[in-house]
Amino acid sequence: MAESPSTTVDVSYVADLARLRLSPEEIATFQKQLGDVLGYVDQLREVDVEHVSLLGEADLKNRLRLDELQPSLTPEQALANAPRQENNLFVVPKMVE
Amino acid sequence: MDLTSLTIPELRRKLSTGAARPREVVDQLAARIAAVDPKLKAYLHLDAEKARAAADSADTTLPLGGVPIAIKDVINVQGDPCTCASKILQGYVAPYDATVITKLREAGAVLFGRTNMDEFAMGSSTENSSWGATRNPWDLDRIPGGSSGGSAAAVGGHEAFAALGTDTGGSIRQPAALCSCVGVKPTYGRVSRYGLVAFASSLDQIGAFTRTVEESALLLEIIAGHDPRDNTSIDRPVPKYTQSLGQGVKGLKLGVPKEYFIEGIDPEIEKSVRAAIDEYRSQGAEIVEVSLPHTKYAVAVYYIIATAECSANLARFDGVRYGKRAQHPKDILDMYGRTRAEGFGAEVKRRIILGTYVLSSGYYDAYYNRAQKVRQMIAEDFRLAFEQCDALLTPTSPTAAFRLGERTQDPLQMYLADIFTIAVNLAGICGVSIPCGFTSGKLPIGLQIIGPKWGEETMFRVAHAFEQATPWHKEKPPI
Numbered sequence: 109m110a111e112s113p114s115t116t117v118d119v120s121y122v123a124d125l126a127r128l129r130l131s132p133e134e135i136a137t138f139q140k141q142l143g144d145v146l147g148y149v150d151q152l153r154e155v156d157v158e159h160v161s162l163l164g165e166a167d168l169k170n171r172l173r174l175d176e177l178q179p180s181l182t183p184e185q186a187l188a189n190a191p192r193q194e195n196n197l198f199v200v201p202k203m204v205e
Numbered sequence: 206m207d208l209t210s211l212t213i214p215e216l217r218r219k220l221s222t223g224a225a226r227p228r229e230v231v232d233q234l235a236a237r238i239a240a241v242d243p244k245l246k247a248y249l250h251l252d253a254e255k256a257r258a259a260a261d262s263a264d265t266t267l268p269l270g271g272v273p274i275a276i277k278d279v280i281n282v283q284g285d286p287c288t289c290a291s292k293i294l295q296g297y298v299a300p301y302d303a304t305v306i307t308k309l310r311e312a313g314a315v316l317f318g319r320t321n322m323d324e325f326a327m328g329s330s331t332e333n334s335s336w337g338a339t340r341n342p343w344d345l346d347r348i349p350g351g352s353s354g355g356s357a358a359a360v361g362g363h364e365a366f367a368a369l370g371t372d373t374g375g376s377i378r379q380p381a382a383l384c385s386c387v388g389v390k391p392t393y394g395r396v397s398r399y400g401l402v403a404f405a406s407s408l409d410q411i412g413a414f415t416r417t418v419e420e421s422a423l424l425l426e427i428i429a430g431h432d433p434r435d436n437t438s439i440d441r442p443v444p445k446y447t448q449s450l451g452q453g454v455k456g457l458k459l460g461v462p463k464e465y466f467i468e469g470i471d472p473e474i475e476k477s478v479r480a481a482i483d484e485y486r487s488q489g490a491e492i493v494e495v496s497l498p499h500t501k502y503a504v505a506v507y508y509i510i511a512t513a514e515c516s517a518n519l520a521r522f523d524g525v526r527y528g529k530r531a532q533h534p535k536d537i538l539d540m541y542g543r544t545r546a547e548g549f550g551a552e553v554k555r556r557i558i559l560g561t562y563v564l565s566s567g568y569y570d571a572y573y574n575r576a577q578k579v580r581q582m583i584a585e586d587f588r589l590a591f592e593q594c595d596a597l598l599t600p601t602s603p604t605a606a607f608r609l610g611e612r613t614q615d616p617l618q619m620y621l622a623d624i625f626t627i628a629v630n631l632a633g634i635c636g637v638s639i640p641c642g643f644t645s646g647k648l649p650i651g652l653q654i655i656g657p658k659w660g661e662e663t664m665f666r667v668a669h670a671f672e673q674a675t676p677w678h679k680e681k682p683p684i
Contacts (some may be wrong), residue, residue: 117562126516126552126561127523129542142559144617149572152218157578169393173634185300189527198525201534 118140209237209363210681213272213420220265220272222651227260231315234273234535238318238364246339247349247359249278250286251318256314263370267313268549269425274309275368277356279326280411281400282306283654289402290334291324292565293548294528303400304435305411305428312427320368321355324550325519326376328352328402332613333552340609342384342682346605350622351378353414354587358383360414361649363684367416367424374507375601375626377412378638380536382601383653385640385680386414386669387421390626392658393633394439396425397432405514406437408507417678418639418669422446425661428604435655441659450669454477455489457667461592464500465625470603477642478600481671485598489668493594497586502579503628504620509563509576511632514562515553522548554618584632591657597668599625600654601638601651625653635661639668640677649677 119135119142130138183196192199208216208230219225235253242248248406256273263271276282279289281299285308288294302310309316319326323333331339331354341347344361349358353370356377360368361384370377372390381388389412396411413424428445431440457558461482466475487490501610524530524544531547534540549557563572590597603624611621634657641652652671671680 115644116560119558122558122562122565125565126546126557127520127538127541128549128557129546130554131546134551134554138555138558139617142562145508145559145620146317148617152505152509152575152579153504154500155499155575155579157582160578160581161579162577167393168437171433173433176677181300186526188300188374189297189530191524191530200525201537201540203537 117146210235211419213269213415213423214368217270219235220270227263227265227315228257230271231256231260231317234317234364235522241364244340244345244684245342245358245362247288247320247355247362247364248275248318249321249336249355252285256315256317256537266311268423269309269312269316272313272366273315273317275318275320275359276306276316276363277322277353277368277370279322279371279387280305280369281402282316284320287319289325291548291550291553292335292529293522293545297528301400304432305399306399308428308430315578317365320353320359323352323354324553325402326352326371326373327513327515327552328640329375329379329619330607330612331355331380332446332609333550335550337481338609341606342684343473344606345655345684347608347648348383350383350602350606352376354380356414357381357386357388357579360384360386360416361552362682366418369402369411369428370414371409371444372630373408373511373629375623376561377414377637378621378626378651378653379602381414381638382653383606383649385649385677385682386416387418387424387639387678388412388589388636389426389637390412390629390635390662391429392635395429395635395661396435397430397435397438399432399434403518405511407514408511410630418665418672419447419450421637422450422665443512446661446665449666452666453488454485454667454670457492457596457663458493458594459485459667460493460495460590460597462495462497462590462599463498464497465599470600471644472677473644474600474603474605474650478598478652479654481641482598484671484674488674495590495593495597497583497590497628499583500567500628502586503583504624505672506579506583506631507623507627508559508620509572510580512556512560513564513573514560516557516564519553519557528532538616541660542634552616556641572587575631580631583628587628587632593645595663597655599653599655601625601653605644605646605648605650634658635664637664637668639672641671641675641678643680
């Protein structure tokens, strides 16, 4: 049996990891709802998985190709949906002083 | 002449003999949509002028020449919006075609309209759309299912001949059942995912909504096939699925998994599905009981794996390259945090949080790794079951369409709507839902036929045999 995982989620900590700002109301609602879902998910602890080793996808194998230029989006097409762009670049707030 | 209720083969005959012109088809469909879509709200975007222009240049000798096909708003169609029903992609215009779209174009189809969905395909009712819920054509107070509810309502409501959808845990089969359509989820790797906005990459597959099995087989043979741009698509020849129809079920062994007839299933659903099993028996199929012992864990496994994958996939929506960006960001973290807070709806946020949590340090083994192992056991259950039979028969959904708002406050109840469809995605096998009756309140009921990996031919053959012997697929909704 695996160690019992906690069924309370520190929602604001996890939201920070996910780069997602939540309101205090959202944090409270999610805390409860995710507690319910994790309580449900907890039933997986009764399955004996000790003997299972993950096999991966039998049908899949790496496919290689020559490193040659192929048709792709032009810079203009790639930038067409950008909220801000300049000189063929995506513009974001300053990150380094 | 009403063209909108024709099947694709019937329409093709009219078009190829010149009895109808592609433009007329678009005109009639647009008129039908203008009349009923204010009630159904199946479409998010519709450019009838563009469709007319495409119709005028359609080559009616091609397999889908001049046939309009609606597309779920999660698949890129060059020059069209693709919002995934999310505010975070408001204003986004697709710069390229998904591979399935290229294949539809090559087959002569007229791409027609984007259909509504749960935001980023997360949901079972289409109520999680940022642009409002779609209604069920059989009862406007009820949900059409989800997440591909717009595609299901459009085809079921005769606002589309066929539509593409996507299925991660039942998002084609469950709405197809609830709207009385045929909905196919192909084997994982059968159809390219290039150009599909990813939700859970190891589960997502593109499939089709149609009104008959023959059309379902036709669309799949057109969109299937290996694509070098999707490394999870498999290089295997695509059979002519339409040629597997009409052989009957005599000599086939059809399995009935006992774990799919559980407490909580609506008695009317069970009765219809049992009657369908009897129909197969009377057609000469041998019915065998099989067991899929890990069935009850499928929903739990799914909500770990799907949310984990979604938390990674949706990291790309950060306000940098496309879509919405929060106004006046203080710094880059403020921009990410507020862009995502303002752009995503509640269910998407919930799943990102859950997925981030189950992948986070200290919980990975207890949740994600364990879920992957149980997933493998579920796949093994199916492998063993298919040693005893050619296909499985189950209900598609435990209940008929529920009322709008009934489950929106209780995510867990909503998740359980997919209890009979999820395991198929986890195992990477194929399934199709076909109409098999109605409740006493005249709500559609779906029968799910599950095939092994690459078992689409038998699956379609079994589906077709039932359809040809029963009247359910011919019924039209009251709208």
